[in-house]
Amino acid sequence: MQNLNKHIEENKSLRAENDALKTENNKVKQRISQLDEKAMERVATQLGYVKEELASAKSYNTTLMKL
Incomplete structure (x- = not known):
């Protein structure tokens, strides 16, 4: 019975750790998404x-061809 209680407590601890990691993972995913958005904005600006x-x-070349 004591062994069972030990496993139950370990399971609770692992669930809490898993929940904390899920929360951290979601924050990391959000940060990556923000970085991707900023990168796309920079690429769009550079493309412009x-x-x-x-x-x-092209305008310069056209002018030169007319000379």
Whole structure:
């Protein structure tokens, strides 16, 4: 019987530890999601700059071809 009580207490302890790890895991997932969003924003911004540079280069080339 004492062995059974020991296992019950160990089980309770493991469940509590598991719940704490689930909570921590959810926080990490949320942080990763936020980082992904920020990374996508940076990529979109950089893509906008590249498109602007490309348009400028095309305009410059067109001007040179007319000369």
